[in-house]
Amino acid sequence: MKTAVYPGSFDPITNGHLDVIERALKIFDKLVIAVLENGNKECLFSSKERADMIKGATKGMRVEVEPFSGLLVDYLRKKKTSLVVRGLRAVSDFDYEFQMAIANKKLEPETETIFILTDKEYFYLSSTTVKELARNKANVSGFVPKNVELALRKRFS
Template identity: 55%
Template structure:
């Protein structure tokens, strides 16, 4: 069985992330979407909220498992008995960073492979940061994120006044 891990902050999950997940389960037997716990970041959603949003957005995909981790990804991979890391790429700038990460992961454990997937062109501009910025200013995000995420964003920014 080929078990892949798709790590990230997923703050929040977008249609770009879902595209990678849906394509990943066509290639791998099991995909664990692993939410990184990074205390140095200031996420909008808690780890638990992010995991629940991912759970709701992927409930129709039985091969998907939702989890969280902190520390080194390679240590998490060993714990999960997974052998492949999935990374989505939107642009050349993503590739440069992800190549560095893949290289250090390969140095730490040469048995773990990194699988790069180009995002669907219609999501090449999309990031969680952009989604949060649009939602913060009460812009429409319904074509960028699943309905459960749109609702969660609306609640997070309900009392936020837009100033110009």
């Protein structure tokens, strides 16, 4: 059974993330969505809230969702896989993601990073954009799953 890990802050999960998840599940038997507990990044939602939103948005999919902290390569060992999925929206994403993939491979040579381009419909979409729109009371229903839309509306009410 091929399992891959899709790490990220997912603050919040967007339809672009879901696109990557759905496409990764065409390649892998199972996807572990690792929600980063990032002390360096100010998040709108706690890691538990983010994990719960992802669980709600991926109900019925072959995914496991859990928070993680520390080095990704250590987490991969814990999950007994060497496969990482990363979504790319644009060339600008690739530069950073490529650096991270090389660093992970240096730390653990068995690590393989699989890049999945998001559908062109989501090239522009980011969690930061969604939060800014929601903060300004814009309709974000086309950008995020329904449960996330409701959580954003509640957070900014």
